[in-house]
Amino acid sequence: MSKITRRTALRLAAVATVAPLAAHMARADGHATTHTVAIRNFAFEPANLTINAGDTVQFVNEDNAPHTATADSGAFDTGNLRGGQSASLQFPSSATFSYFCAVHPRMKGSITVV
Numbered sequence: 553m554s555k556i557t558r559r560t561a562l563r564l565a566a567v568a569t570v571a572p573l574a575a576h577m578a579r580a581d582g583h584a585t586t587h588t589v590a591i592r593n594f595a596f597e598p599a600n601l602t603i604n605a606g607d608t609v610q611f612v613n614e615d616n617a618p619h620t621a622t623a624d625s626g627a628f629d630t631g632n633l634r635g636g637q638s639a640s641l642q643f644p645s646s647a648t649f650s651y652f653c654a655v656h657p658r659m660k661g662s663i664t665v666v
């Protein structure tokens with residue numbers, strides 16, 4: 553084996569080592585999940601939810617009455633969800649959100665993103 557050939561072989565070995573790591577990282581990103589918050593009997597269920605950054609929360613209105621999930625801070629708002637409608641929101645980074653229903657402000661919930 554010449555020196556050049558040996559160096560090329562080492563470089564190929566390094567690439568082969570990096571590739572599986574990259575694949576593993578891609579899988580780790582794929583762990584983001586979707587959580588469901590049911591809006592049922594004029595309440596959010598669960599009312600308090602903790603999720604990981606990157607996860608998605610799907611609000612599903614199971615009532616006949618319209619509801620919203622509206623952040624106190626204005627950071628998000630599903631808008632009016634009629635019975636049977638849903639809205640999905642992704643939460644990319646750590647934060648805590650208190651939210652309420654704009655139609656029935658006594659309906660309250662929170663999402664903690666860790």
Ligand SMILES: [Cu+2]
Pocket residue numbers: 594618619620653654655656659
């Ligand atoms: Cu409501």
